[in-house]
Amino acid sequence: MKDKIITRMGDGELVSMAAEEVEEGILAATREAAQRAEIAELTAEEMEALFDVMADSSRAVSVRPGQEVIVTDDGCSMSFYSGQDSGGVGVSLSRMQAILTYERACAADTTSMGHSDYSFKPVKPIVNSEMNEYYTISMMTTAPFLYGAQPNMGLYFQPDGPHQNPADLLAGGKIKEAQEVQEAAAAQLHQDLVFVGKKLNGIGCEGLNFDTAGSAGDADFLAALEAIGDLRKAAPDMPIILGGSGEFVLGMHGEVTFNGRQLAGMYPHEQARMAEAAGASIFGVAVGTNTNQSVAWNIARTLTFAKAAVAAVDIPVHVNVGMGVGGVPMMEAPPIDSVTRASKSLVQIGKADGL
Amino acid sequence: MHLAHIFASGMGGIRTSGDLVAWLQLIKKMKIAEAKQYVAEKLAVEISDLTNEEVMRQIRQDLGIGIITSVAGSPKGMRAKLKVAELLDVRINSVELFKSDIG
Numbered sequence: 001m002k003d004k005i006i007t008r009m010g011d012g013e014l015v016s017m018a019a020e021e022v023e024e025g026i027l028a029a030t031r032e033a034a035q036r037a038e039i040a041e042l043t044a045e046e047m048e049a050l051f052d053v054m055a056d057s058s059r060a061v062s063v064r065p066g067q068e069v070i071v072t073d074d075g076c077s078m079s080f081y082s083g084q085d086s087g088g089v090g091v092s093l094s095r096m097q098a099i100l101t102y103e104r105a106c107a108a109d110t111t112s113m114g115h116s117d118y119s120f121k122p123v124k125p126i127v128n129s130e131m132n133e134y135y136t137i138s139m140m141t142t143a144p145f146l147y148g149a150q151p152n153m154g155l156y157f158q159p160d161g162p163h164q165n166p167a168d169l170l171a172g173g174k175i176k177e178a179q180e181v182q183e184a185a186a187a188q189l190h191q192d193l194v195f196v197g198k199k200l201n202g203i204g205c206e207g208l209n210f211d212t213a214g215s216a217g218d219a220d221f222l223a224a225l226e227a228i229g230d231l232r233k234a235a236p237d238m239p240i241i242l243g244g245s246g247e248f249v250l251g252m253h254g255e256v257t258f259n260g261r262q263l264a265g266m267y268p269h270e271q272a273r274m275a276e277a278a279g280a281s282i283f284g285v286a287v288g289t290n291t292n293q294s295v296a297w298n299i300a301r302t303l304t305f306a307k308a309a310v311a312a313v314d315i316p317v318h319v320n321v322g323m324g325v326g327g328v329p330m331m332e333a334p335p336i337d338s339v340t341r342a343s344k345s346l347v348q349i350g351k352a353d354g355l
Numbered sequence: 356m357h358l359a360h361i362f363a364s365g366m367g368g369i370r371t372s373g374d375l376v377a378w379l380q381l382i383k384k385m386k387i388a389e390a391k392q393y394v395a396e397k398l399a400v401e402i403s404d405l406t407n408e409e410v411m412r413q414i415r416q417d418l419g420i421g422i423i424t425s426v427a428g429s430p431k432g433m434r435a436k437l438k439v440a441e442l443l444d445v446r447i448n449s450v451e452l453f454k455s456d457i458g
Contacts, residue, residue: 103368
């Protein structure tokens with residue numbers, strides 16, 4: 001094996017690292033993740049396998065034949081027609097054209113659509129428009145066609161929503177008041193998730209994606225879990241994906257529980273258990289990329305969390321590998337070398353059911 | 356970036372059998388190995404054939420479950436999904452709605 005490895009940092013910077021430095025990074029990252037989440041470190045064989053992926057001199061790498069997995073997406077077709085803020089390339093395509101292009105020209109395993117704001121709150125007042133478009137496109141698609149949006153409880157707080165902002169209350173030491181407004185916002189979010197979910201189920205939605213659940217903290221995550229429980233009863237034929245928003249659930253409230261378990265501080269393997277208990281079809285692990293560490297370090301850390309999550313549940317676990325998550329560098333055009341290394345490692349070593 | 360993941364790890368969608376395996380994950384909550392095994396048994400092929408274009412192209416055409424290229428009059432969309440649901444013995448929400456509409 002050569003002494004120097006050309007790789008990248010978490011911000012995408014191209015760097016040359018000594019082989020020992022890459023190995024040390026992998027070991028440090030898996031130890032850090034294992035210690036935080038109280039899970040197993042990667043084995044020596046797994047660390048060696050990851051090192052081999054990182055040291056591969058090819059520009060792009062891929063899984064071995066027969067080890068392919070399902071690649072779901074969070075509004076990838078939107079990238080065809082949206083702008084830079086959504087990672088989009090600004091081609092003038094309709095939503096249907098973009099979705100069919102993604103399915104047929106890109107050979108995607110699943111397709112999806114979503115509101116350009118990609119949150120459930122703005123979908124609610126225009127849900128009939130979304131239902132019309134979804135229904136029409138679903139007549140044309142062959143692969144599973146999902147509707148995705150983020151629970152995004154932050155939109156329910158001032159200045160964007162009706163509830164007092166808990167960040168302001170917490171800064172003033174009003175902890176109880178901050179908890180109460182989060183509970184009120186979570187109840188409203190829960191209602192909206194169920195409302196939109198039922199509407200979409202009414203026009204034959206093939207799958208609903210609660211993307212980036214918990215972005216506003218534990219109460220946000222709770223609203224998504226409870227909504228899944230309600231939708232499982234109201235819409236038993238509509239699969240639901242629950243995607244996390246980070247390696248641990250932020251304790252913005254701190255005391256909300258689901259199934260008797262405190263949600264704050266939950267790591268991916270526990271998040272996955274909650275998703276399974278709620279009735280989710282697939283859980284998506286999200287682990288943030290540290291821009292000050294190498295891609296090898298970031299992939300090793302994600303692998304450690306993802307491997308534990310995959311083993312913890314009987315439902316499929318997909319790992320989020322977009323910009324700035326899952327070991328993929330945090331930048332608007334993630335380099336193919338790093339993206340494919342994250343992809344291969346999480347599937348072959350992490351045993352992910354999908355990405 | 357999505358395309359890089361599709362290239363590196365994806366099953367190939369309707370080019371091969373990615374859509375079929377994905378339905379099993381979504382509807383029956385199957386892990387990847389179980390979902391592949393299920394589809395392979397339904398298609399009477401080896402698991403390694405599921406991502407083999409040379410095998411899957413003909414199977415998809417023979418079963419009428421949609422092929423990647425566009426052939427006028429060939430099944431795609433709902434027409435293909437009706438057959439996919441029957442082949443995999445699953446309830447696809449949109450297909451159930453469509454069937455209820457046509458009686």
